[in-house]
Amino acid sequence: MTRPGKIPARSLILLAIASLSLAATRAVIAAVHAPTMPPAQALQLLLDGNQRFVAGKPEHPNQTPARRAEVAKGQHPFAAVLACSDSRTPPEVIFDRGLGDIFTVRVAGNVADKVVIESLDYSVKHLGVRVVMVLGHRRCGAVIAAVEGHEGTADQDVGPMLSELRPAVAESKGMPGDPVENAVRENVILVMKNLESSTELAAMVKAGDLKIVGGIYDLDTGTIEMLKE
Numbered sequence: 001m002t003r004p005g006k007i008p009a010r011s012l013i014l015l016a017i018a019s020l021s022l023a024a025t026r027a028v029i030a031a032v033h034a035p036t037m038p039p040a041q042a043l044q045l046l047l048d049g050n051q052r053f054v055a056g057k058p059e060h061p062n063q064t065p066a067r068r069a070e071v072a073k074g075q076h077p078f079a080a081v082l083a084c085s086d087s088r089t090p091p092e093v094i095f096d097r098g099l100g101d102i103f104t105v106r107v108a109g110n111v112a113d114k115v116v117i118e119s120l121d122y123s124v125k126h127l128g129v130r131v132v133m134v135l136g137h138r139r140c141g142a143v144i145a146a147v148e149g150h151e152g153t154a155d156q157d158v159g160p161m162l163s164e165l166r167p168a169v170a171e172s173k174g175m176p177g178d179p180v181e182n183a184v185r186e187n188v189i190l191v192m193k194n195l196e197s198s199t200e201l202a203a204m205v206k207a208g209d210l211k212i213v214g215g216i217y218d219l220d221t222g223t224i225e226m227l228k229e
Ligand SMILES: [Zn+2]
Pocket: 084, 085, 086, 108, 109, 110, 137, 139, 140, 141, 142, 143
């Protein structure tokens, strides 16, 4: 029989397990790098830079030898951007930024396979990034190829890039408007969802510690249409 005031051994074990799991949770949170800056501020920096670029008044910040020396010691980018490899969409140029500012992943069609997701994940957990932008662009050649090749090729091996774009093409099929522009948009939305499928990132988004945003770059005007969060 248990004496009054004495905690049964079983409860002590449960308490020990509970405090261990609390310690583990704390360890996970502590392992995530401190933010370079809050998500809203980081997004604003990107959008401000884009406005300067659009207006033809770029400041080319952080491109001096002094900045090069500063970031050689370590990087703390404030944003991550997943963009298309298209030569007309370089994030550092269209957001008017410099060295050490943007963690950039570029791949044709701005698709997110496992390697891309892991790269973006790394920038959040280890470099302090708190805004991730998925940036599609109008008249994307990769998306055009996926849309044009969609009919009658369902069983063919079209290669990893077009396979990644297939869900966006399928999702946007039959929508009113231009099929390519619709697929570009749908692809950005699906990639954002894909990124949020990481449990840890989803928890950070929910807590307001991370923003995952989507945009469509206009090749003609240089502007970015932000998709609804
Ligand atoms: Zn493209």
